Amino acid sequence: MFERKHVAGLAAFTLVALPLADLSRRAEEGETRERTITSTRTMAVTDSVMRIDGEEREMGARGGGSTTRTFSAEMTDVFQKVADGRATRFTRTFGDIASKSEREGGAQGGGQGGQGGGGRGRGFGGPRNLVSKLTGEDVIFTLDADSGEYVAAFPEESSADKDLLEGLVADVECAAFLPSSSVEVGAEWDVPLDVFAFVAMPAGNLHLAPEESGDDGEGRGGNRRGGFRGFGRPDNSDATMPYEFSGKFKATLAEYVEVDGARFARIELAFDVTGERDLAKDAEPVTRETPDGGEITMTTIELLETHKVEGKGELMWDVGHGRLSSLTLEGDVEESVSSATEMESDEGTRSFENETISEGTLAFEYHVK
Secondary structure, three states: OEEEOOOOOOOOOOEOOOOOOOOOOOOOOOOOOEEEEEEEEEEEEEEEEEEEEEEEEEEEOOOOOOOEEEEEEEEHHHEEEOOOOOEEEEEEEEEEEEEEEEEEEOOOOOHHHOOOOOOOOOOOOOOOOEEOOOOOOOOEEEOOOOOOEEEEEOOOOOOHHHHHHOOOOOOOOOOHHHOOOOOOOOOEEOHHHHHHHHHHOEEEEOOOOEEOOOOOOOOEEEEOOOOOOOOOOOOOOOOOOOOOOEEEEEEEEEEEEEEEEEEEEEEEEEEEEEEEOOOOOOOOEEEEEEEOOEEEEEEEEEEEEEEEEEEEEEEEEEEEOOOEEEEEEEEEEEEEEEEEEEEEEEEEEEEEEEEEEEEEEEEEEEEEO
């Protein structure tokens, strides 16, 4: 018997020999679960090439430096109705939700370098703060028996904009990380790759937008959809655009432990996952007037994002209560963005191609109590 301290955010625990435990989700009527999610992602552009009308122009690292994005969200769920171990009706109260972006080193505001990479960088070099209008709001989730999906609604007395309900994800229990049947210590199983959709967008589209007043989300720094960009990168991007995943994600039941009389399963995680999404298929041509009264039309030909994450993590599952206690992930990230656009004006048509590679790290933490 031995003791360990500060594992997965828990107090000191003791390794114990426990009988085979059922790692399944459970819920009780009247139960409250407080959730805290944080993510930190630091990225730097390592290579970038631009082609204009087919002529290559080496862009290098776009001024060097790195960009760090931090995200945090607090939510509290109260279960009103439960069936088959799952909450069928519950109220989620959103606490503080925020994202902050800061740049260190290199040239400030330097194109993609100012955004830490990606062909969609907006060239902001200073701090960038995003918040959510969901903060302080209650959302009622009800499970539809026919579809098996949750329906989100504000309480009748709420005056919140119903558009904020679009894209929310109700189920954040992380049950997909668990084995499909009871397992013994040392057992290994595959975790569905789409769990990274949760890492990329915890609780779905949280509608992050600039905290400055007067920005309706349509302007330069606007965010019409909010959420994360990439794996754990809070950003103003197309949050509803799904990824296609490939790779491997393995889980191993390392041990059962006891913390203050409560039993937990400690599950070790190892992953090497690639997520890819084609953002060009829904892009529409954009036409703008020029100062001299002419028009310029920009057409997106290609916009492909690829995110690779390799790392490890740990999940602590509360066996007695049938719920997640904590999930931590850390890894190395490589992001590549390939884009191609055509600009049509009175002077003719020009083509622009860009390939950018960024590298960095990701740290993700999720705690439930």
